[in-house]
Amino acid sequence: MDQKLQITVSPHIRSSITTGGIMLDVVIALLPALAAAVWLFGARALYITAICVLACVLSELIFQLITKRTPSIGDLSAVVTGMLLAFNLPVSILEWQAIVGSVVAIVIVKQLFGGIGCNFANPAITARIVLLLSFSQSMTYWTKPAGFSSGDLISSATPLALAAQGTEKLPPLFDLAIGKHAGCMGETCALALLIGGVYLLIRRVITWHTPVAFIGTVFLISFFAGDFSLETALYQILSGGLMLGAFFMATDYATSPPTGWGKLLFGIGCGVITVAIRLWGTYPEGVSFAILIMNILTPYITKLCARKVFGAVRAEKVQKT
């Protein structure tokens, strides 16, 4: 017999979970929201998403080729980043601005820190914030969904902006849930995002801790701060990028704590900051900032919420024995 037997360290079988498989699940989970975006904002939503995805994948590939790293675009994580970024942009964004955002997300936030898993902040969120600060005009030029008014895309205020102004004419809750209101193209349809989120939970790509803690916190604080009005609370959780943030961005592996307790704490932190910014800040929308701030706190939460080691004796004791 040919004696070419492999020598490797155990274990000799591996589960079928792969990085690419997880990312594919996230892409699938984002499809309902993409469909909703096209329905609400027209074909341009698809066009912008395609640009972002392409720009993300290409910038990752080019960067890895230049720095002589093994190209890893096959793991689909750049596709996810591109989709998430696109969902966080208004549909009227200019093409080149979307490309700038993609390059920022992939090259600066992800690859310069060492690639997937090494970034400390969520690429899509950071890119959104960078774009918001650099091109605040086009980033806050909200268009009403096409199905809302007939014909051309026209400028409109987001429900949160309306609420902040104290305007009476808020869109009804049902419209809010299906996304018939102004906002970033992927964040308005709470229902589609919820479907995607449930898919991720079923596929065990994410756990319930972060989204439940995040959305629950926003709901509860809004409920109490809004004079115990159920409507206000529902309004707060259905608008802005909360669903998108809670299910897809705050659950990003590299930038959130690994353990259940850590995720709960992370989610609660995100919720508190979101409401604080929404109610008392100058920006009407706080999800992105909240997640970014919690990303930065993640290493501390991870330490704080580390699992208890079974039968561990404290370090000083071990050294004595």
Place this chain on the structure above:
Amino acid sequence: MKRMKGVSVPHLKSTADSAPTYMTDLDIAIYPMTQHIGAPATPVRQKGDTVCVGTLLAKGTGTVSSPIYSGVSGTVEKIEEVLLSSGNYVPAVFIKPDGAMTPDPGLAPVQLTDTKSFVEAVRESGVVGLGGAGFPTGVKLDVGDPCRIQEIVINGAECEPYITSDTRTMLDRSQDILEGIHLLQKYLGAKKIIIGVEKNKPQCIRAMKQIAGSGGGVVVKELPSIYPQGAEKVLIYHTTGKVVPEGGLPIDVGVIVLNCTTLATIARYIRTGMPLVDKCVTVDGSAVANPQNVIVPIGATLQAVFDFCGGFKSQPGKVLYGGPMMGVSVPDLHMPVLKQTNALLALDVRDAAPVDATNCIRCGRCTNICPIGLAPVSIAVAYGSGSMEALQKVHANLCMECGCCSYVCPAKRPLVQQNKLAKAALAAWHKQKSKK
């Protein structure tokens, strides 16, 4: 009580219904002097000596060691160094079998009088932890005052995929296990004996309940089918609720764990005088023509055992001693079946294809799944930093190398490999420190 974590591995126990067949025809039998944890045994035979089944080949050296007996009858061909899967060369006794499998005429039932004589007999039986650990059982039972023993846990978990040799022991040799239990009660004063069996083996649970029903002080505990139930700390926790502290032994919390095959072999030795000379081995894997359980004389080469099972139906890419989660891969098939071998697996080239590790995506799966609560990612950081204090802080020493973390990792990181290196570095550091 909170359950310890673990993973659901595929069971693949297709050989569970295969009652073992005896393998007797051997070309050569090889007995390395290290088949246990502790000092190598010292050979007592010379080239040309004739031996029978059960004849002493080598005696234990010092306290922690174990004697080795011949599994075949024949003549000593040579004593020569062989390479073990650990990468070490050790002397080995080679025996040319005569094919008769004559038992040693000197074998006789063992007379027991007290605890001391029982522990001594276990030492002499050559039995070591047959679940795979290989720690000399006689040393384990030598706890000084037997009153320290509050509970004896019999390990019938057999949590590794493929392996069914303990399953067969529980089904075919339940009388031996019962005899063993009586010995433990009589000579170690064991008040409480708990047999732990994974839920995925209902026939074994039934068989064990039957023997438990025949006398007091024995209970059967059904364990969840989640790997690794058979790991000592997990087993003790799930059967007794006790936590073995870091750096401590089970006996420190009043517990002794014995594998069910270990116990059955001890009982057979006391009854007949036949020491540990053969093993029920599960031969399985995608490259094996006829997967089955075989009673193999210790010393038979892997090649002979695979040939006995119809050879290979496809090119094997990897051959393992033991199960796929913790088993050791072997470089060639000239290596012998050892005392602690409970399975031989041959995975075909496709199953053995190496996996490429990619960047850790920090998904936390490894951290959340570790039965001990370790964070392999933190161990990686600490090991990378080279700081031994940091490694101690993340308790790298507590890793039991069960493989759950590597198994679930989507990036296919070699976490167990890293932890082994980290443990070795940490152990060396502690040793150096205590010398100073």
